[in-house]
Every structure is written in structure tokens, then in C-alpha cells.
Amino acid sequence: MILIGQYDSSFVRRVAIALRLYDLPFEHRPWSVFGDGDKIRAYNPLMRVPTLVLDDGEVLVDSPSIIDHIDGLVAPERRLLPVEGAERRHGLKVMALATGFADKGVSLFYEERIHKEPSVLWVERCKVQIAATLDVLEADRRRATGPYWFGARISHADIAVACAIRHMSEAHPGLICPSQRPALAAHCSTLEALPVFQEISQPFTAPA
Numbered sequence: 001m002i003l004i005g006q007y008d009s010s011f012v013r014r015v016a017i018a019l020r021l022y023d024l025p026f027e028h029r030p031w032s033v034f035g036d037g038d039k040i041r042a043y044n045p046l047m048r049v050p051t052l053v054l055d056d057g058e059v060l061v062d063s064p065s066i067i068d069h070i071d072g073l074v075a076p077e078r079r080l081l082p083v084e085g086a087e088r089r090h091g092l093k094v095m096a097l098a099t100g101f102a103d104k105g106v107s108l109f110y111e112e113r114i115h116k117e118p119s120v121l122w123v124e125r126c127k128v129q130i131a132a133t134l135d136v137l138e139a140d141r142r143r144a145t146g147p148y149w150f151g152a153r154i155s156h157a158d159i160a161v162a163c164a165i166r167h168m169s170e171a172h173p174g175l176i177c178p179s180q181r182p183a184l185a186a187h188c189s190t191l192e193a194l195p196v197f198q199e200i201s202q203p204f205t206a207p208a
Ligand SMILES: N[C@@H](CCC(=O)N[C@@H](CS)C(=O)NCC(=O)O)C(=O)O
Pocket: 009, 010, 011, 033, 046, 047, 048, 049, 050, 061, 062, 063, 064, 099, 103, 106
């Protein structure tokens, strides 16, 4: 498998962390979405990362479908989310909220970076969506009293939230105030201290 994309992207990072936790070998090509856009387009017409190239040549083009695929490569008891039931639904929702607010943050970043005159309406809308989603995640994390969202074992939901918050905190300094959402701040501290988070880590750099 070949994983395309840099680890300053929360979407790429969460995939790489899951691959490591599953002990699945992969080649990493840390291509930049702008600087290496042509190379990425040869695999993924969206020119986005993560892009995962499978050994049979099939290409997966977003983090949820990549996570779905790699989950299928390990035994059910090793998976980072149960295969069915309420906890799976809950975990999928947390993952969607986390990747969703990061999507809004990416959109906000490009709006502010690419346009000479960013749309105030769009910028404000993205900020409201990000803050509202973080508030929901904060309340949910407060209800989960264990070291991880679903108790003693790390899940894709834990990883998605921590990766998204790190990514967005660095891409938008000042946008996320840790003291306003202490449960999420503690969650991130716990996860960022894990060896796999320290290994799969890259400070955010604006795409050039
Ligand atoms: N929802 C997608 C988001 C992927 C995404 O937006 N990746 C960014 C990098 S952080 C990207 O490729 N941006 C380039 C572009 O949108 O043109 C996922 O979960 O994979």
C-alpha cells in the first residue's frame, strides 16, 4: 500500500496512525497537495490527500473509505471500532463530526488564503460550524469518563478528534481555545503523548 499525503493533514495522519496501530506496512509518499498536485492527480482526480494506492492498483480517495478498507484487513477484535451496534454508530458520528469540522477548517483556510477578498459570510459560517461542532464534541467527551471515548481502548473516534484539533489549531492559530473546551484539551494531551502520535507527526505548513 502507498499512502500519499503529509502528516500535517489530520486526514492523512489519522489513516497513518491506524495503519501503525494495525501493524500494516505501507510506503509513505509525503506529497504536497499544491506543490505535487500533478503527481497526486495521476492517482486521484480530486488532487486531495489522503490517497491510498492498494497493491492491486485500486485507489481510495478519502479518509473514511480508507479507514473502512484497512479495518477489513484486520480481525474484528483488533478493529478500532466495533463492527456493529450502538458504540459503532456513536463512534462513526464522532468521526464524522471530527473530520467534518476539519473539512470546514480546510475550506476556511483556502477561503482566507486564496481569495484576495475572502467572503465574510463564508468565513463566519465556517467559524460558527467549527465552534458548534467542537461544543458538541466537548459535551460528548465529558460524558465519556474513561481514558478514551469508549473506555480503556483507543478508537478511530479518539484518533480523528485529536488529529483534527491539532491540525486546525495549527492552521488557524487562536481559533480553538483549549481552556474553553477542557475535556477535548485533556483528550488531545493524552493522545499526543502516545508514541504512535509522536512518531506520526508533522507541524502544519501552509501548502505551497
Ligand atoms: N474529507 C476528506 C478531506 C480531505 C482533504 O480535504 N484533504 C486536504 C488536505 S488537509 C486536501 O487534499 N486539500 C486539497 C484540495 O482540496 O484541493 C477526507 O476525509 O479525506
